Amino acid sequence: MGAKPAVAACLLALALAACGAGDRERDAAAVTEHFHAALEAGDGQAACAELSEETASKLEQQEQKACEEAILGLELPKGGTVTVRQVEVRSAYTQVAEGGADFLDEGPEGWKISAAGCRPTAPEQPYECELEG
């Protein structure tokens, strides 16, 4: 392969990767907005559908209730639009305008929320989350 075609191929790959990254950020943001919109609407089932299995299961064990009932009892932002979104490999971070951050993991069914209602604590320490997997 000559030098020019190789350079062009590399630049094209980088451009495609950048476009792909933008799509994935939008998908993660959409899941977050849908989750908080469901909470605002009082739709626990729709909110739980956006959670990872591990997080939903842990919530049920802790609260001793079905997820769709337990989720509505948590102090999580209701509604709002995503103002910050970031994807790194298969993990994502989103922040809604009304405050609180969510962390997501990408699985076979797309992005799922693994932790929600998170706030920073000390530097270089994990966020403290209202809902955690």
Added chain:
Amino acid sequence: MPRFIKNNGLSIVFLVLFLAAVSGQAIAGRADFNEEQVRHGNPEISLSRYVVSSDYGVAVMENWQSEYLQFTLFVLLTVWLLQRGSPESKELDKAGLESDEQQKVGPHAQQNSPAWAKVEGIRRRIYENSLLLVMGTIWIGTWLAQSVTGLAQFNSERLDHQMDTIGWWSYVGKPDFWERTLQNWQSEFLAVGSMAILAVYLRQRGSPESKPVGSPHTATGVEG
């Protein structure tokens, strides 16, 4: 044997070995990655997805950058530094850039010398240092690539643990970046140093990396 293969056998064999090893690294790396995924209850990924991942990227780049640093330093330092008795070193009275006559440049160039060795000025200066320039550029480029892929990997783990991500400037001051860098550098420097000193006393018949078997230990800058 076709003449092309005979004349280029060394490059061809090492190219094949490289392709086999980098492919093997992808297969083993993906298997290792997927074991970790399963441990965390995450789905496994395909080989095609793995080879464009930052996990594979940082693993390849951290090794490439140290190899090219090794060659960059070796090419540079052997201009001035000597090792008595080593075939890796110049002869003891030849430290430095040597004369134009010794280097066959300018008016001392031969008819079949490379074109830029015959000319004066900036082109000859560039060609005189072309090996160092290319090796050094590749080293810097792959080290930069290591930092970018390493940052993505590092930030992914931070997000997994519900922590903030950091920027590139913060990452290149982090132990993760320097541990990856220095673990590779130490082995490269050890390899060059070992080769330089072992070849003083040991021989490999037929290899240009060795002195002739019957060469005295004190013979410097001779090849087998």
